[in-house]
Amino acid sequence: MSTSTRGGSLAPGGVVGDGRYRLLAQFGIDERAGAHLWRARDGQLRRDVALTMLVGDPADAEAARLGRRTLERAAHAAKFNHAGVARVLDVLSLGNGISSSEGLLGIVVAEWTKGTDLIDLVAEKPVDPGTAARMVQALAEAVEQAHQSGLVLGLDHPQRLRLTPDGRLRLAFPGPLPDATLRDDVKALGAILYLLLTGRWALQGGPPALPAAPRSPAGRLVPPRSLEPRVPQELSALAVRTIEDGGQGGIRTSAAILRVLDQAAEAAERTQYISKEPPPVDPDGTVWTTKRPVKDAARRRKLALGVTVLVIAAVGILAWLGMMAISFFQNDSETSGPEVNLADPPASEQQQQPPPANSAPPPATGTGDPVAPAEITVYNPEGEGDSVADADKAIDGDPATVWSTDDYRQQFPTFKSGVGLVATFDQPIDLAKVEITADSPGTKVEIRSADSANPDLDTTNVLGSGELKDVKTEVSLRQPTSTEYVIVWITYLSGEEPEFTSEFGELTFLPAG
Structure with a gap:
């Protein structure tokens, strides 16, 4: 017999508990324990009560045992007093307020909660x-x-x-x-x-x-x-x-x-x-009907990084032009006079010229040319991820465009263990270093290898770690590792309470050379 049909009196107007409680309305069924939840009227004390009625066959030894365990726990809870829990008034069991004819294993009686x-x-x-x-x-x-x-x-x-x-x-x-x-x-x-x-x-x-x-x-x-x-x-x-x-x-x-x-x-x-504040008013009397422009910390960081790159490029170009001018006048036979071999710099020095400012930096010692990932995505095993649409900006070749985490009011790992990016390569690379271009001082990262683009964090391996201090930071691996999936995992965010956020302007993956 199902729990919904046991106990023929379980209907509005019916009575349980040896006739003391008249059922008024049912408020649900917890099928896991056959617990029927009712509002009832206590005929003796003339007050409404909440009944948790355990419906079952008293002849079923296992069901009766489980019912007794629930009643014991409810009896212990009767000693607990808190506004968030209805006070237990009574606990009825077979032979103690319940007859075998009612089709019940027990009843927990609690004060009624309005609402x-x-x-x-x-x-x-x-x-x-x-x-x-x-x-x-x-x-x-x-x-x-x-x-x-x-x-x-x-x-x-x-x-x-x-x-x-x-x-x-x-x-x-x-x-x-x-x-x-x-x-x-x-x-x-x-x-x-x-x-x-x-x-x-x-x-x-x-x-x-x-x-x-x-x-x-x-x-x-x-x-x-x-x-x-x-x-x-x-x-x-x-x-x-x-x-x-x-x-x-x-x-x-x-x-x-x-x-x-x-x-x-x-x-x-x-x-x-x-x-609820009124619209802001500027000193000149201007009223912003939408909202006044605000100082965006993330935008300021992006702008500062972009300006820094432009200044470095300009200085490099000027230095290169200066060296070219000096070289031009030194090689002019009409102005420099006859050649004097003892005054000439070594041939290797004459041939050396500074590279153009916009050329890629030479690879680090012991590494080969950078390898670009085929794809990069946000890695967040605990949810959807941060700024998913901006992940590609971390490998687009432009440090001024950034991928950024969400703004957090609490530092990792208070409510989240971390977040990061996972780079996927067409074939395994023998990775030695990861160069991070970012304006997020204090950010701590781990370089991890994985077997797929969306693994459980527990299955990944930590290859190296570091803290971002300058605009460019190199994180060296303990030893070169062959992998197809590389996770740059943020374990500690940049910023101060109550605003924590980190960003990557460019990620460069350097294999062993």
Whole structure:
């Protein structure tokens, strides 16, 4: 018999719990445990309550064992007091408030939570990112306090939650699954954030009313920002890194989630405050009806790099012209007088001329001519990537055009292990050095080899590392390595709090000579 047909009284107007609780309305079913979630009326105390009813066959020994485990956990949770969790009022079991004829294994009775169903909340459109951060923040505080007490809350099903009139998420139907762990609570926080940002559920066992979160062909969760561009990078990465189990940089504690949510909520509040300011007025009385031109730090860096290249080129050209003029007058027989062999410079010195300023620099000692990749793409194993459309600018031969990371409010690896570019060559090269032209002092990079253009970070090999200090930085490998795929991986960003960003103007790959 299915869980939906066991217990003939599970319909509005029916009574359970030896006739004490009259059912009013059903608010969902957690099929994983046969838990039916109802609002009911306590006939003795004349108040509404939330019932988590475990539907099952009492004659099934395994089902009865799992039901008892859930009831035990709910009884322990009755000692927990937090605004983010409905207070457990009673726990009923067979022979203790439930008769065998009711088709139930147990009931968890909790105080009723007024407010809005979570599915109804996201039915029309996703929640504003700043609001979503604050909502999950309050729930994460409850999880953190419960985990410090050794309790698992079991909030990994959206129909167990409700939004209170004061805007707080609350676990309205307590009763964790028999095998639920602390990690499941943390993953649930990420899934709830994902749901609020996208309207999709990212864990197994969700209600049919909610569409499942999409995944890439490799099985990775598609970041919320790819579905909703208005979602900040921090929140998008937080949701994915909390839900996903594998890879580096996963978030596994509610305390870590709270740190990121605190900063995200503050940033959202600042953004909302700024958006409410009146149009800016210049001292000359000009009113900008759109927005006043702002000082773009990235644009200033690009302009400074371009000007530097032009100045170096101009100085080189002038030096070359000067040497040519000197050479011309020295070789003029009418003005230089008779040749005197003792005064002439060596023949090798006469033949040496400075190269044109726009010529490519000679390869580094021990290296061959630079090898250009067939393709370069953004490498970000935790999501879509930064400035995907600009990746080619890192190998276009023009240092003034750059590929840049997103602007981050937190330094790597607080919520993201890193980001970079992966270069693909037509055939393996014996790589010895990578020359990086960039105006991003303090950026730390690793040169990694890979077996494909989109590998897991754990499967790549670190060949060398370095820190960008000058406009041009050479990162030498520990030893030349034959590889077809080279990743230039950023592990530490340039900038200062609260704005971190790095860029590459040009990447030059030098094989062993």
